[in-house]
Amino acid sequence: xxxxxxxxxxxxxxxxxxxxxxxxxxxxxxxxxMVAVVVLLVGGGFSVARRFADHKTLVQxxxxxxxPTVTVIKPAAxxxxxxxxxxxxxxxxxxxxxxxxxxxxxxxxxxxMGSHVKKGELLAEIDTPEIDQELSQAKAxxxxxxxxxxxxxxxxxxxxxxRLRLTAGG
Numbered sequence: 001x002x003x004x005x006x007x008x009x010x011x012x013x014x015x016x017x018x019x020x021x022x023x024x025x026x027x028x029x030x031x032x033x034m035v036a037v038v039v040l041l042v043g044g045g046f047s048v049a050r051r052f053a054d055h056k057t058l059v060q061x062x063x064x065x066x067x068p069t070v071t072v073i074k075p076a077a078x079x080x081x082x083x084x085x086x087x088x089x090x091x092x093x094x095x096x097x098x099x100x101x102x103x104x105x106x107x108x109x110x111x112x113m114g115s116h117v118k119k120g121e122l123l124a125e126i127d128t129p130e131i132d133q134e135l136s137q138a139k140a141x142x143x144x145x146x147x148x149x150x151x152x153x154x155x156x157x158x159x160x161x162x163r164l165r166l167t168a169g170g
Contacts, residue, residue, distance in 0.1 A: 107127045
């Protein structure tokens with residue numbers, strides 16, 4: 001049987017052993033890991049500190065806004081500068097036709113179409129020469145009849161009504 005014997009490692013040309021470079025690499029990796037851990041811890045600390053500061057600011061703003069602010073004013077009517085003009089059509093419930101009772105000419109016109117009027121208010125004056133002539137004829141006829149009545153009263157000495165009844169009935 002053969003025996004295995006361990007031989008010492010071969011020496012390097014620099015004169016150091018082969019264990020030194022691996023130990024250095026291991027210590028460099030440990031340092032890098034430590035630096036990474038420290039950087040992560042510092043970054044985490046800043047993140048936590050910023051969150052606490054934001055939370056504190058949020059709590060202060062919430063407390064400030066939790067108190068209701070009310071502004072009170074006394075309402076007053078503003079003067080109307082412009083009239084409100086809306087498109088519309090105005091139509092009466094009942095339409096009444098107006099007919100003249102006489103012929104004539106228009107002398108004066110007091111109200112225009114669409115004007116507001118009250119009951120009994122004068123709208124226009126009409127000149128009626130034909131009716132005026134008929135009226136003056138009727139007045140003249142009345143004066144003639146009164147004159148004749150006076151003429152008949154004097155001789156008989158009786159009232160005119162009785163005289164007229166006698167002539168009409170007799």
